[in-house]
Amino acid sequence: MPFYYIWTIGCQMNKAESERLGSYLEQTGYQLTGNAEQADIIIINSCVVRQSAENKVVNKLAALKALKSNHPDKTIALTGCLVSPALDQLKKRFPHVDHFFQPGAPPPWAANQDKPGITLPQQPSPSTYVPIIQGCNNTCSYCIVPSRRGGEVSRPVTEITGEVTELVRRGVKEVTLLGQNVDSYGHDLPDKPDLADLLTELNNIDNLARIRFLTNHPKDMSHRLIEAVARLDKVCEQINVPAQSGDDDILKAMRRGYTAAQYRQLITHIRDNIPGVALSTDIIVGFPSETRPQFRHTVDMLTELRFDTVHVAAYSPRTGTIAARDLADNMTPEEKKERLKEIEQLQTAIATELNARLLGQTAEVLVEGRHKGKWQGRTRSDKLVFFSGDKDYRSQLVNIRIEKTSPWSLQGKII
Ligand code: SAH
Ligand code: SF4
8 A cells, every 4th residue: 555654844724724634534544653763755844934843844844855866756745835836946856755735726646636725634634624715915024924825715605514514424523724824715706705604604503512713814804703703602702813023113114004902992992792701912123123112012012911821922024024135133133032032931921821710610611632641632722731531531522520720731630
């Protein structure tokens, strides 16, 4: 039996696309192996959102060079955001790679299938990603994603509801709808449905327990969407709204299209409308010319808004972006690291307090699998929970009394 090996790095979209590529290969007779040497097809699903990710991809590809020269019959394919439209350059840089295909595009071995996105996992995990919109129409000055994934293309509502219905039939309990800019879903479709419409449709699917979606752009987060999250019982009270900065001048230079005050209003509006909502955000520190006072504005905003989760990254100039072209990356790595650490420490303190409030409470947990001898799952608010139990709880919704909390996870007992 032929084998495939797949190595994935980067965002949830990459993970979802790898899962679908794997399912397609399995349906055509391939078997997964964790060992590239054993594989007939080797897929590298890359990320270049920051230099650190790109370096890992380049190292991984370099490590495959000897394998390919010893076994020329093996097929190596590269996808993900390292695959730019400049294919000739890529072919020169990685001559041992047989195929390059853009993120979300069909792989060459599925050329006759125009929608590999609908190749569903045979044995999907209880919580599965479903891409609903590809690409991004924004022009955030630091971001390479639009130039690699192209403009926004939404999948029709009926296609998504059909897919989710089938996933549920195969045992899926929770779906996370994915898009680089998921809250602008639908504007490019004939009758312009929006994400609120799609959520309303999905909420009607029997035996589906939970729906989530990410990542959102603050400027596209409508009242209709917030109201839908509040109204629809299956849609979890959990929203990711990347701020990137709390300073108006930096936000302007980032071309984010909102001010810090508008962002604060949005968060207040979400909290007023969705009781108990868990919020997460993304922050970039060390954007070109970010002064100490400007950085303070971000720290102040995070201190004030108290997110459940903050994903923080140090600015990394990406060739081909507006910021890399026009603005000098003028902060030392040490200074960036210091700012990153300051936010991480602040967030650890906030998450410690927020999670400690859950002590003694009961939470509904969807069990995803086992980890280090314990069952592992998530609450509706996306908190990771561990508990012990002899029965097979996989895929079940269980009630857990929280007995121990940390900034990163909760532990409890099944009721
Ligand atoms: N669409 C989402 C984010 C996609 S990229 C949004 O609008 O926020 C995922 C995260 O990577 C971003 O939120 C940002 O924090 C980070 N990121 C993107 N480009 C970056 C860069 N050049 N340097 C550092 N972090 C970056
Ligand atoms: Fe990148 Fe901005 Fe699009 Fe997010 S919204 S993918 S940060 S360009």
